Amino acid sequence: MSQRQVVSFYLNGRLQHVTPASPTQTVLQYLREQAGLTGTKEGCAEGDCGACTVTEASLGADGQVEFRAVNACIRFLPTLDGRAVWTVEAVAGGDGSLHPVQQAMVDHHGSQCGFCTPGFVMSMYTMYQNGLTRPVREEVLDNLSGNLCRCTGYRPIIDAALNMGNYPEARLDVECIERQLAELQESCKTSLYLESAGQRYFAPATLDELAGLYAARPEAMLLAGGTDVGLMVTKQLRSFDDIIYLGGVSELNQIEHQGGCLRIGATVLLNDGYAAVANEYPEVLELWKRFASMPIRNSGTLVGNVANGSPIGDSAPFLIAIQARVVLRKGGRRRELPLEDLYVDYRKQAREPGEFVEALLIPLRAADVQVATYKLSKRVDQDISAVCGAYALRVDQGRVASVRIAHGGMAATSRRAPHAERALDGQSWDEAAVARAMDALEQDYQPMTDMRATGAYRLKAARNLLYRFYLESTGMTDTRI
DSSP: OOEEOSEEEEETTEEEEEOOSSTTOBHHHHHHHTSOOTTSOOSSSSSSSOTTEEEEEEEOTTSOEEEEEEESSSSBGGGGTTOEEEOGGGTSOTTSOOOHHHHHHHHTTOOSSOSSHHHHHHHHHHHHHTTOSSOOHHHHHHHTTTOOOSSSOSHHHHHHHHHGGGSOOOOOOHHHHHHHHHHHHHHTOSEEEEEETTEEEEEOSSHHHHHHHHHHOTTSEEESSOTTHHHHHHTSOOOOSEEEEOTTOGGGSOEEEETTEEEEETTOBHHHHHHHHHHHOGGGHHHHHHHSOHHHHHHSBHHHHHHHOOTTOSHHHHHHHTTOEEEEEETTEEEEEEHHHHEEETTEESOOTTOEEEEEEEEOOOTTEEEEEEEEOSSSSSOOOSEEEEEEEEEETTEEEEEEEEEESSSSSOEEOHHHHHHHTTSBSSHHHHHHHHHHHHHHOOOOOOSSOOHHHHHHHHHHHHHHHHHHHTTSOOOOO
């Protein structure tokens, strides 16, 4: 099969054909060091501060353009193949006139030192291009969740975002962009292969090609959204001999109903995956919005978060509670596994060498099941959980017919609480039974103490979250604790 060795993408409206300095050269490095676009800043190099935010565009399955704010500091340049990117230099008009986003920042005094300002402008610019020219406050807070500022405080910046629709409209020509991207993606259908400084980058174009590649190179690093792998490069200074990128495989970027389940492919973005899950389980909405910042959710994938296997990953507890399964692929063979059985120990999984997670299977909502998930962290936005609890309960004639309780942050993996579940199974769903289950949690977990919480706090929090679920499930309170 023919292979391409050049990355092709649009940058500020101009088509680029680039040979990256290395497979792990970041978009930020390219912009600043090669393209001379220094408006995009490096603040943290880990996707936290938002100073490096750019606007990315690609075509969705329906052929319509989708604009997303993403972090350039942890995004590898080769992953832009077939896409378009805008930086802060392209926001103003050709005659130098300020864009409504920029003018709003000026008029509402949204900038002081200016270091973070380009990132805020690009997050707002993305909102603007997505039609959120007159957003409500919650939409602004969600879209700016990935941008930090230490100078102005956030009130004037939020005011600017709320008022950017009060100026003459200046949106991009979407039809032109869709034509350009359609032509570009047609030329990028073949596999991409890059080699530099002893590193090899493979971007297969089909699922079968991906499976064959990984079976032959089981030590390769699989790359999807890169929100974890990017940090391995920028913060841990790691180097990988082989990288296999999943983003060119269209079969993996699908959400579909299959046999009573929601099937979410391996490259479906976190925002898209959570939106689909929330349609079935609205209780996950708060976790979705607090999962990470908007740029991280625009790059990372739901399956990637699950496949990562972090003990503090927020997706796994809820998915375990509702009996999600994973589809594993190795070569031409597939098998299914309950998600809870995927995790063997810290960073150890039941996957064979060369086997990868192809999709998540999420059961459709049963009418008689009550579910909940709660995240406890020091900050509301952009913070890793100290404890994440999830519950799925079915009560029949006042007795517990089935119950599943899972936690993240309580052990070396996200896992269930079997002793607490047994304390409830078949019992009346009442305060006495819940109290026994709360006590039983001490047999299920011996949580560690670290910078986020003490082990004692985690255990007490898990007990209290179970009690909270009891109160909310019985209608005794709907007050958020």
